[in-house]
Amino acid sequence: MKTGKKKTPRVSKNNTKISKVNIKVTETTPSRAKSKPTPPRIFIVGESPMVEQYAELCTAHGYDVFISWNEKLARKPEFKSDRIKITNVIPSNTSLVMELTNINTLAKKKNMERFDKELAETAPMLSSSITVTATEQSSWISGKHRLVGIAALPALIQKPCVEIAPTIYSPKETLEVVKRFFQSIGKEIEIVQDRIGMVLPRILCRIINEAAFAITEDIASPQDIDTALKLGVNFPFGPFEWVEQIGLKQVYAVLSALQADLQEERYRVSPLLKQMALTREY
Amino acid sequence: MFKQLGIVGTGALGTGIAQLAVLSKIDVQLYDVNDTLLRRSTVRINANLRKMVNLGTLTTEELQAAMERIRTRTSLPDLGNCEFIIESVIEDIRVKKDIFKHLDASTKSTAILASTTSSLSITSIGAYTRNPERIAGVHFFHPIETSALVEVVKGYNTNNETIEKIIAFVTLLGKIPIVVKDTPGFIANRVSQPLFGEALRLLGENVANAEQIDRIVKKIGGFPAGPFELMDQMGIDAMLAEAQSLFEQSFYEPRLRPHTILRQMVDSGWLGKKTGKGFFSYEENNSK
Numbered sequence: 001m002k003t004g005k006k007k008t009p010r011v012s013k014n015n016t017k018i019s020k021v022n023i024k025v026t027e028t029t030p031s032r033a034k035s036k037p038t039p040p041r042i043f044i045v046g047e048s049p050m051v052e053q054y055a056e057l058c059t060a061h062g063y064d065v066f067i068s069w070n071e072k073l074a075r076k077p078e079f080k081s082d083r084i085k086i087t088n089v090i091p092s093n094t095s096l097v098m099e100l101t102n103i104n105t106l107a108k109k110k111n112m113e114r115f116d117k118e119l120a121e122t123a124p125m126l127s128s129s130i131t132v133t134a135t136e137q138s139s140w141i142s143g144k145h146r147l148v149g150i151a152a153l154p155a156l157i158q159k160p161c162v163e164i165a166p167t168i169y170s171p172k173e174t175l176e177v178v179k180r181f182f183q184s185i186g187k188e189i190e191i192v193q194d195r196i197g198m199v200l201p202r203i204l205c206r207i208i209n210e211a212a213f214a215i216t217e218d219i220a221s222p223q224d225i226d227t228a229l230k231l232g233v234n235f236p237f238g239p240f241e242w243v244e245q246i247g248l249k250q251v252y253a254v255l256s257a258l259q260a261d262l263q264e265e266r267y268r269v270s271p272l273l274k275q276m277a278l279t280r281e282y
Numbered sequence: 283m284f285k286q287l288g289i290v291g292t293g294a295l296g297t298g299i300a301q302l303a304v305l306s307k308i309d310v311q312l313y314d315v316n317d318t319l320l321r322r323s324t325v326r327i328n329a330n331l332r333k334m335v336n337l338g339t340l341t342t343e344e345l346q347a348a349m350e351r352i353r354t355r356t357s358l359p360d361l362g363n364c365e366f367i368i369e370s371v372i373e374d375i376r377v378k379k380d381i382f383k384h385l386d387a388s389t390k391s392t393a394i395l396a397s398t399t400s401s402l403s404i405t406s407i408g409a410y411t412r413n414p415e416r417i418a419g420v421h422f423f424h425p426i427e428t429s430a431l432v433e434v435v436k437g438y439n440t441n442n443e444t445i446e447k448i449i450a451f452v453t454l455l456g457k458i459p460i461v462v463k464d465t466p467g468f469i470a471n472r473v474s475q476p477l478f479g480e481a482l483r484l485l486g487e488n489v490a491n492a493e494q495i496d497r498i499v500k501k502i503g504g505f506p507a508g509p510f511e512l513m514d515q516m517g518i519d520a521m522l523a524e525a526q527s528l529f530e531q532s533f534y535e536p537r538l539r540p541h542t543i544l545r546q547m548v549d550s551g552w553l554g555k556k557t558g559k560g561f562f563s564y565e566e567n568n569s570k
Binding site: 162190199206207210211214224231232 | 476487497506539
């Protein structure tokens with residue numbers, strides 16, 4: 001895929017200037033004919049383990065990946081690939097960036113603002129939008145046309161499909177690039193509305209929340225609840241097994257965002273879940 | 283272990299329990315209101331066991347021995363010698379209370395009486411008996427032949443001895459028992475409710491359509507079936523009834539509120555596969 005040229009901005013239906021750019025991921029550098037093509041570069045920032053999971057996935061499909069985390073990790077992870085570089089510096093010719101923060105909204109905003117300033121106009125931004133909508137994130141940046149929301153949650157990243165949520169500013173060219181990117185890393189896309197929780201994170205976190213209420217009421221043990229859901233209603237995992245995979249803080253972040261967004265008693269977070277999320281990881 | 287098991291009701295569940303019991307070498311007293319229903323049940327058991335013989339998982343002698351363990355009854359007092367009786371009639375608290383009252387009067391005080399209810403209060407059923415400590419719930423899942431789980435429901439007055447005996451019985455049938463407190467929906471139905479409830483909300487809020495939600499839940503979530511497929515299979519009227527029961531019994535807990543889409547679909551006669559139309563269409567060419 002080649003770098004496109006910037007054209008004269010046009011005004012969208014919503015009276016917002018957007019650039020009809022041919023946004024593509026750089027595939028080759030202008031170089032001597034006989035040298036090897038440089039793999040496209042991706043910069044990923046956000047929360048562990050999503051950063052590491054996407055990094056491994058992208059390098060397995062031929063990308064050079066540069067990563068950073070919002071917070072210093074207790075232990076530096078070991079990667080299978082040597083094409084993953086840990087750095088806070090966004091490399092030149094970065095083709096695409098991913099912002100994978102669900103818990104710390106302030107950190108997310110800082111990352112997005114930084115991308116907006118430092119990235120080439122042609123580079124798409126994929127940002128997890130299950131706790132802050134992509135539309136709200138668009139209000140933080142000027143290059144709104146580049147942003148597409150995605151449902152990023154640990155445990156879902158290795159799956160063959162990803163939910164994406166374009167905003168009203170996302171032209172079809174951006175979506176086409178995003179689709180091609182995900183196809184290049186072995187994923188299909190499902191385009192859904194830009195809403196907190198999107199589809200699966202919302203469903204899963206509500207199931208986990210209900211299971212937490214059941215524990216509070218002493219109805220059954222966590223192990224029995226997991227067994228009941230798997231054997232009785234054919235869930236692939238029990239709710240507490242999902243918590244192990246996703247992380248309590250991630251679950252709490254999604255539920256809190258749903259409660260704040262929808263403002264219904266239905267989305268009240270289990271006090272037990274809140275306590276556990278705020279004190280330790282599950 | 284119990285020498286005589288009584289089963290009240292010959293619907294799919296009652297018949298299934300009887301089949302499992304006779305295969306586990308337990309004598310069964312099978313009760314229903316008339317001989318036609320009883321004959322239908324025993325014919326069904328015989329046909330199912332015949333299939334097992336054809337598959338080589340049962341011998342003809344074992345089939346014969348199993349069928350000989352079934353005695354059919356049309357009078358509840360005839361179950362008086364049973365040490366364990368399982369009630370499996372319609373989900374109507376008045377009907378169940380009536381049956382338990384009669385069983386309470388005609389059985390020994392040491393006999394265990396259990397209900398297969400999926401949504402009614404065991405404590406409430408037990409309140410109509412002299413010895414509520416012997417009343418419990420045995421919630422089997424469909425299809426009973428292949429579903430491994432049984433929720434053993436402990437009412438407020440159920441004693442541990444009753445629970446232990448039921449656990450031993452369920453294990454003998456080859457099922458996995460888990461003990462749950464007597465609360466609306468017990469565990470599996472209650473905790474799984476958000477799969478359907480949130481899916482309906484997502485549909486109602488136009489976040490995605492039914493087909494897409496099912497696809498996402500399957501492809502990304504790893505579920506074997508999507509929530510809308512499942513609702514169509516189970517019957518949207520059954521889903522609504524279960525959701526309403528859960529909501530009412532929890533004294534209208536907002537998390538468990540059913541969605542109006544279910545009511546509208548039931549009112550429109552769109553009940554799922556059984557009517558050819560639900561969230562998806564099941565025309566003659568079986569297209570969605």
